[in-house]
Amino acid sequence: MIRFEALNAKHGDALLIQYAWKNRKRLWIIDGGPKGVWKQTLKPRLEELRGDDSELAVDLAMLSHVDEDHVTGILQMTKGLAEQEDGAADFLEIKRFWHNSFRDIVGSSASLQAGMTSLAGTQAKAQVAMASADPQLNIGDGSLDQRAVAVLASIGQGRELRDYLTKLQLSGNEPFGGTLSSKSGSKVVDGAKVTLVGPIKSRLDAFRQKWKSESGNAAALAALFRDDLDESPTNLSSLVMLVEIAKRKILLTGDARGDDIVDGFKDAGLDLPSKLDILKMPHHGSDRNITEKFLRSFPAKHYVISADGKYGNPDSDTIENIVSVRGDGDYTLHFTNDVKGLKTQLTKLQKTRSFEFEIRAKSAPSLAIELG
Template sequence: MFFTLDVLRARKGDCLMLHYGPEDDPRLILIDGGPSNVYKPHLKPRIEQVHEARGLDEKDPLPVDVVMVSHVDDDHIKGILDLTKEQRGKNPPLRLEVTSLWHNSFDDLLNTKPGELMVETASLGGGAAGGGGTFDSGTVLASIGKSALADDVEDEEKMHAYEVLSSIPQGRTLRDDAKALGWKLNHKFKGKLILASKASKPVTLDGLKVTVVGPLQPELLALQKEHDKWLKAQKKKKSSEAALAAFSDESISNLSSIVVLVELKGKSILLTGDARGDKTLDGLKLTGILGKSGKRHVNILKVPHHGSDNNMETSFFKKVTADHYVFSGDGEHGNPERNTLQMLLDARGADTDYTIHLTYPIEEIDKGRKADWNKEQAKEKKRKKKNPKVEVRENWSPAKHGLASFFAKNPKLKVEIVDEKKPHLIDLLEPLTL
């Protein structure tokens, strides 16, 4: 019996494959596809390897139980859109036989009509989204202009809001592609939203138990009401900056991530997307997974939001422990953050019987993190000229801020790096040889 998480390089995003089931009938789930330039160099070749290892004829499709896209952000959805675009072509080099797409499109989450979101998104980018179809989040950003971004979007929160709003149409495109390809939408959930509530029960996939931990139903209802007010307000506003300010609440991304606990033969994996740690804990409590102890051990934890310290607290790592921690990120946006790794270390204390999995070499991650640090420092200096109260971070120090020095100071920590030339498999049952 297989139960293996297959971790792929995905630049700043997530891209995972879950293999499970008996040797004579192995099953497969694809989880997120990363941003641009992930599908062709990483995901597609891995799918081809699995197809070949299964001994399938060249013309036979590869069966896939579920393609799960945790949320609308470009660094999770774009690689899957690249896949669906290829699948919809006249002669795809490798055909997939996908049973279902698990995904909550943004307009469904907010209980609005697709057109309503398209119009408001287009207004942010001067009409960039008005034509519909697939495009990168960079499309809207580019239409706003680099100079405007430098002046008006100086902090990570607002930049992320722009990215989320500009990627809204991608969710609709994915839904349209899935329908054209015959993929059933949220088939284990009667085609409705995938969310966590007191009344929700686990679903099964050929013996695999799946419990939805997020997004949370009560907060989605609150978000829907908030968004209805926002849509009405836009009719009275003229500037994209005003529209952004009205809808840059952090709940945009945090509340949309599908979070699931998957279990098989006494082993478990918690897949968190970009959900906030505290919201994931709320979902674990709501579904009874934490239990009376208020804690839960899983075999694998996909660390939320690429290890961003904005999403995590030490208390989360104390309440949810794991044998394997997967940090997906290449240093862009500063992720994975050294602070988050320190939280994990503080939570586990003297116990170092776990493995940290990084999707890129430590030196490469630090290079990206340093570049991001310097970029944010430059923005802070610029803002300080207008407002003396703005704090400017200190200069980058490899010893204080680098991951290399962190691991050098903690040599007992076990670290594994995803190799781009061979599969990175975390086996929980029988070893997978794909």
């Protein structure tokens, strides 16, 4: 039995995967949600899984990308363990951790430092902007949207996380090693086959060259974060991976763009379309990340959307498009939170199309999908 849980992570992601291999339960943690999720939801759920045991083995912890709605809970977890804080989840035994830090994305510590020295003022403005309801940041002749501002504002958190992982001897992305990308290949980890799909290696290389060449120009560096650039760190930051356990397929997408995921599949040498058991919809169901080609490339039995209405997610158009592309079929849409108009839209769509939907009960810490 494989159990996939999407916890109540507000407007972010906090996911658990549980399965058995070699007569032992395996547990993966993917992302930790924004402020409040660690204490309110994720840590209590891990304590519940521990039960009466003195320790809880976490076979893999993973941060898809540095953005406050994914990294904050992970940062609290690792900081508590590394600093041996009072109230830390010291019952956790984390065996490996996967994450591309911003240093990994830019290519070296020297390149990171050179660029961040120039970008310091802009990053500070991004951190202030994140406190607004709709974060935007003007840069020269253009602007950065919420997604780009969030990545820029969270770079410092990524550096902090890297320090904690080093202290916990969890750095290195083992057994892949180095920066994870579409050319990292496949590895079998505790009985699960994992294939890296994103970020796309060629785009990562292109960004590194641009970052290095513009390291002394703050405006040019900030412009690299624009969401419409394929090589922007916004579109390179999310780890995307196909997980195969006992012939079941789960696609973890972080906040990657739908077209990037399609391209990453091809770059990794995987065939399309790819029928999935679970598709974690990218970027909390934002319609900016979803294309018809993406939906046709990944028909799924279960679609999971983690969102609470913030920034308009999930977009009603995303839901409409999934149902339109899939038509009548044996599939279910899963939502971590009820948002205004969601049930009304789904009920209306069910009048013309055959599908199921599930919204997490308010009293439940998560919605769970079990694959036999």
